[in-house]
Amino acid sequence: MVSNKLSSSVPTDREVVLGILNDSEDALNKLYTGYFPMILQFILNNNGDEDDAKDVYQEGIIVLYNKIKGGNFELSSKLKTYIYSVCRRIWLKKLSQQSKKTSNISDFEDVMAVEVDLEHHEEKDKQFDKMQDALLHLGEPCKTIIQDFYINNLSMQDICEKFGYTNTDNAKTQKYKCLQRLKKLFFQV
């Protein structure tokens, strides 16, 4: 039933890897929708709900994404097994953090060792949380200015217009101040 659905809509492992390396949103879409039911089933049958499934699954995909992007991607087993194993590990950790029992886990797929990748991921995840916290504490309009400049790649001119600064120098000064505060927050935490 489920496996039929999976095999019909899931792209091949090679397609996924190439798609991710080429930043193809379509490939990511296929990957995401392809394996989500597998993880949803796992979480639902192990004391979780669909929101848990979403969080865990997205984290799992991030791990996979970073691994592929990292370039040292040699998949010794099927992508499906990798995703399942990563998500399983993440969920088990969450369960134990909530001090729920993790002994009687219902498995649906083969499991492989992914501890090393996950340690690496946890490190990065910490950095992500730190940055998120720092941005949160930064407040508006600094947060938007920084995001516009560094994420959305807006020019100083655009920012100047968007935020109604009289000239780009003012905007630059503002951005500098914001960035200094953000750095302070980021390195402090």
Place this chain on the structure above:
Amino acid sequence: MRNEIELEGIIEDYLNGKLSEAERTAFEQLRKSDPIVDHKVVAHKVFLESFGEYAQVLDLKAKMDRAHAQIDVETLTEELRPHPSFIINMWRKNKAAIAVAASFILLTVVTVYSIQQNTKQIGSVELMSREMAKIKIDQSSLIRIIKAKTTPNAPKNTKPANFGGTGFALTANGYLLTNLHVVDGADSVYVQDNKGDSYKAKVVRTDSQYDLAILKIIDKSFSPLSTLPYRLKQSGIGMGEIVYTLGFPKDDAVFGEGYVSSRSGYNGDTTQYQVSIPVNPGNSGGPLLDHQGNIIGVISAKEKQVDGATFAIKSKYIQEALNSIPNDSLGKKVAFNKRNSLQGLSRNKQVEKIQDYVFMIKVYK
């Protein structure tokens, strides 16, 4: 303040590789000479990397959220939720294990079935009468012929017998028991004792149901035997019982020992035992004795394709065959000795005594 902003702009350009060659060399010089600038460069680099990763993850999450929006999570959740029914739950969780178990059971059933098919003894039974013609007998039969000539009343054997088997004495006055298939269709039957003397015999009774035949020595030169040493065991015998036989697969008596391996014979025939004992053509009709010297059966056949599967007609049916014979046709009731003089004797002493009562049956067709 102004300188700081400019410195950061330069640092950023430097890290992004936007500086010209000359500017870069100049900046690197400044970085070397001023540790504060150097520190700022490093810190900014770390920050930019972290921020880049943050942006990347954020971007990925946004993409995934869009993908997630396409999934009908509610329906899927309904479908994949642990089922209230224990059995369906079990099935979902242990699909693989159940599949393995099921295929194992299937395999076992198939294997057992095929073994049963195989064990239905397909090997045909080879009757143990010996086709003498196929066996070169020269010297020993010559001796017998010479001996026969010295006895005036002896039969005129001008050619050797073409079939042979084994028989044993039922009474002291010359009644013998053998297999029906040994003497079936015989023109004439001769029996030869341990000493090499041949006597003419005739078939007085046959029992095709149990494959038994009773012969009577009709030769005038035959002198009655002394009292039979063995007796017919009436009750059955168990598996694993050590048994032995004496027969004539060649022109001299051959002793063979084995054990009862099954209480039923070919294809589950309950009138027979299966005995693991080496036998050869010519052993047919030979007595099968237990360690006390009781006759427990008559060797009749062996399975062709299987080694050590010999079949012997149970003594109970010998008795039945005997009982079914009207007294007058045998002249005198055939009865075994109630006493068993072999009991307690060692094996070779038993054989020594028995061999005078076991005969080679020679059949001319």
